[in-house]
Amino acid sequence: MPYAAPVSEFRYILDKVVGFDQVAATDLFGEATPDTVEAILTEAGRLCQDVLAPLNRSGDLDPAVLENGVVRTSKGFAEGFKAISEGGWIGISAPAEFGGMGLPHTLTTAFNDMISAACLSLGLNPLLSQGQIEALEAHAPDWMKELYLPRLISGEWxxxxxxxxxxxxxxxxxxxxxxxxxxxxxxxxxxxxxxxxxxxxxxxxxxxxxxxxxxxxxxxxxxxxxxxxxxxxxxxxxxxxxxxxxxxxxxxxxxxxxxxxxxxxxxxxxxxxxxxxxxHKGMAAMFTMMNNARLGVGVQGIGAADGAYQHALAYALDRKQGATPVEGTGTIIDHADVRRMLLTMKADLFASRSIALACAVALDMAKATGKPEWAARAALLTPIAKAFGTDTGMRVSETGVQVHGGMGFIEETGAAQFSRDVRVTAIYEGTNGIQAMDLVARKMMDGGDAAFALLDEVEATAESARGTLDDLAEPVWQANETLREATEWLLGQGDMNVRFAGAVPYLSAFARVLGGHYHLKAAMEEGEDGPRRKLARFYVNRLLPDHVGLLAQAMVGSDDLYALTPEDMTA
Incomplete structure (x- = not known):
């Protein structure tokens, strides 16, 4: 099926959920007016759905090869990259003095989401250049910036x-x-x-x-x-x-x-x-690129999830199979379990996308204001955005195969490609386990200040929703309190391995609660029976409760992980 760029979804999240207006109000990013944002998102969406998405299957069926020392790329990829570079899309956030647009990284994040949904294999190329541009801008000598940056930004290199x-x-x-x-x-x-x-x-x-x-x-x-x-x-x-x-x-x-x-x-x-x-300071310079890439990789997972969701939804709306107790379309979307799968895909897609865009907003605010609290917010959200975004990509793409039933296992449907392509995102730029350990260790070196500041915002949102959306506000408030208590417990552990043993479920629980927070914010901005309120209720009722079991795992400690010896494991 053709990919449809979710431009209106990005606009809603930016305007109503993650506070992009704060970025546009800064002197540095004053040119990011609503009209400019609309134009950027619309044109980027058109490129992704009309030019790049048709190349996705080509990359899978006609892979890159090495011939006589020369890498030959997939059919159509050179033309696709030319369209990306000639449109200036590599340099959305690059400095204007070297040929970039100088726009917020939040818009680059939205573009990377769409390009990953359209053609993840090709989308990796500009993502790497974007990271290198940022690393050179921050650390390279002037002569290197002048030589390399204009050519990287233009796509010439x-x-x-x-x-x-x-x-x-x-x-x-x-x-x-x-x-x-x-x-x-x-x-x-x-x-x-x-x-x-x-x-x-x-x-x-x-x-x-x-x-x-x-x-x-x-x-x-x-x-x-x-x-x-x-x-x-x-x-x-x-x-x-x-x-x-x-x-x-x-x-x-x-x-x-x-x-x-x-x-x-x-x-x-x-x-x-x-x-x-x-x-001897190479890691500091490389980490500039890696931190850029970690958010970008999280967004790759989200984009792949979107492609898989759209693919599965189109199939469910077309495939006729079996009778259901309800009147409907006559296709498999009438089945309760198919609905469960599709709504889980859509709800997690919104949650992970909101987390990633909130991280991008924090990065932009840190750059525009120089305030350390924004830098701390961005640092805290980066491992969550990377891990939860790529976990979402894997889960959603796997579920997309399941929605297709037996046809999902047949390569011609294209469902399996999303699952195969996205799988590596949970591994590179630091595995998701490494992201989780970073969250509970380095990102908590401030005594949890950045985490508690974010939890305070979640609590305030839930409080403001009381009286109008009690059925959503109360569960989000309670989940946030449970997460706060778990964070306090975590900070009290002197043995770092105890933190590491529960790091992955802790990160997942944090993401779950943030997902509830952003779904609640979206619901608050919509009318009584709007689809976002309905989706928020699905998330809060069915997915948010995961945090209870996850936090229980996070606080077990490490003893049970080492109770079995390697010999026991091979017995």
Whole structure:
């Protein structure tokens, strides 16, 4: 079925739910007027549904291949990327001085949601460039900004992120890649990196690799790592492409999904690179890109969920199978269990999308105002947005297969592709378990101030809804209090492993409560019998209660996890 960009949904969430008006009221983002936002969302939606969505199956059936050292991309992808770059969509939030639009990151987040629903494999490419643009803007020397940023923003060049090595997965500090000074301000970078999305392509231009490597005097672990710009072609002073650098694509990974996205094994053999940021401070520079990417990856999950939901809904409205006790359309959407699946998909899609956009608003407010409370809000919401967004993508796409019944297992329907493509999002940019541990550890180093500030807002919303929406307000208020008590318990645990043991259910419970909060806000802005109120009741009645069991798991401790020995497990 054709993808329909949910432009009106974005407008409603921005206007009524996550407070985008605060962003537009700042001096920095004063140009983000309602008319501008409407135009951006409408044109982005048109690109995604008319140009990019038709490429989705092509990427799956005609995957990227490596031929004689050259990566050949899926049919139509080069033209699709050209439409993205010529429309200026890579640089929505990039600095205007280098050719970007200078608009809020919230609008980039909405665009990334839509492009992920339309064609996730191709959408990975501009997402990586966006992250690299932000990292260079924050950490690169001026000459590098002037050379690279305009070309990355225009799409003439594309960016990658090179962290992972075969022996060092999430333990980045175990990397072996090295960088030796060349004596002229450049470095010879050597090593092998794996899982490099869009490490090469046949779109033309340059491929700009940000590579983590260790200088000769670099200390062991992450503290001794530096970051280098290592381009495929060494640019001339005027920006034209010079000689090929000493790097190559060794192979493409064989993946369960995202076949249109070339995931490369990269080898750097004394390749010329230039330092980004300070020596031995590479992780700080790379984390700028990774934090951008973590929200972006969460949004990839949400976009894939939207594509899967629209696909399943269209099938349910068309497929006739069996009789039901109710009068209706005569199709399977009349069945109670099919309704349950579709409404769960839609309710979680709204909850996860609202969390992601709220995170983006916090990022924009932090940038526009410099206030630390906004930065703390963004930091707190980032792991929740990433983990819950990608968990939602997996659940919704899997449910989409189930809605199709036996036909969901048949590749020709396209339902399975959403599930295969989105699966990796829960793994990369830090697995969802790592996100949860980050939430209960680093993000609670403020004594829980950022978390409690957010919970105070949830409580205030629930209080304001009393009298008009008691059936929604009271459960949200109660859930928020339970989460507050669990957070206080968590902060009282001196043994960090006790926190880690319950981190995943804690994060899921936090997301569940935030989902109730945002559904309630949406319902408060609508009339008595509006569809958003009905959807909010479904979420509060059927999904919000999950938080009780999740928080019970979060507070069990760690002893039971270690009660069985490895020998017991193999018995």
């Amino acid at each position: 594309t960016g990658t992120m090179n962290l992972t090595e075969p022996q060092a997965g999430s333990d980045v500090g175990a990397l072996r890649s090295k960088a030796e000074p060349n004596g002229d301000g450049s470095y010879a970078v050597s090593g092998q990196k794996i899982f490099i999305s869009w490490g090469d392509h046949d779109f033309g231009g340059n491929v700009c690799h940000l590579v983590l490597a260790r200088l000769p005097d670099g200390a062991p672990g992450t503290r001794g790592i530096s970051l280098f710009m290592v381009p495929k072609y060494i640019p001339n002073e005027d920006g034209s492409l010079g000689e090929a650098n000493s790097l190559r694509v060794v192979s493409l990974e064989h993946k369960m999904g995202l076949h249109g996205s070339p995931t490369c094994v990269m080898e750097f053999s004394g390749a010329k690179g230039w330092l980004v940021g300070e020596e």
